[in-house]
Amino acid sequence: MRTEFHPPRGPWPLTGWAAAGLLSLSAALPAWAGEKPLMPASVPKAYTQECGSCHTAYPPGLLPAASWQRLMTGLDQHFGTDASLDEATVKQLATWLQANAGTYKRVRSEAPPQDRITQSAWFKREHRGIDAAVWSHASVRSAANCVACHSGAERGNFSERGLRFPAGLDLRYRSAWDD
Structure with a gap:
């Protein structure tokens, strides 16, 4: 009579596709190291109320700091619209945007034409x-x-x-x- 081998019950050893999946995930981890999320966990209410009332409240990581600075100092001519805010709100949002700007690896040093996210090289590549x-x-x-x-x-x-x-x-x- 032939006796079959049965592995012990409990935690399974990592073999086959599970091991390959874990290996590929671990290879991707260094790319994520040091990256901040596109949209920080804490978003000022004024950002979603003021900026999000006319368009998507874009994650600050999608533009470099220089772009956010130009946008915040030119709200009276914000893409053809007067989006002026009171001084305290501008200061709060500008500080937050600067602290979280350019976190997306492809925009750290790339200021798109007219500071438009949709004109950035990475946006055009992704949507080609x-x-x-x-x-x-x-x-x-x-x-x-x-x-x-x-x-x-x-x-x-x-x-x-x-x-x-x-x-x-x-x-x-x-x-x-x-x-």
């Missing part, structure tokens, strides 16, 4: 497969409307796992979401 017609669709409105496609944008999460295809958009544009 998006047809120009998508940006003007009624459910998207512009490249600056992150929440149209990124379900976690308000929390600073732009993971591809959180992508959603905008409502009413012609299915011929779907391939950019599926790659």
Whole structure:
């Protein structure tokens, strides 16, 4: 009679795909070391109220400190709109933005043209497969409307796992979401 070997019950040894997954995760950890999250855990209420009332309250890590400084000192001409705030609020938000600016590894030293996130080299690379017609669709409105496609944008999460295809958009544009 043949006796079969049965491994002991309890914690399983890391073999096969589990070991490979853990190894690949550990290889990625150094890339995350020292990185601050795109959207800090503590966000000033004034930021979400004032900035978030007109557009996505962008994570400060998406622009370098110099860009945030220029934006905060030019609120009277904020992309064609007067977004002026009282001095105390400007000081509070400018300090917070400076402390959390440029944390995203691709923007540390890269000030995009006109300090527009959508004009940065990394943004253009990430969105190169998006047809120009998508940006003007009624459910998207512009490249600056992150929440149209990124379900976690308000929390600073732009993971591809959180992508959603905008409502009413012609299915011929779907391939950019599926790659």
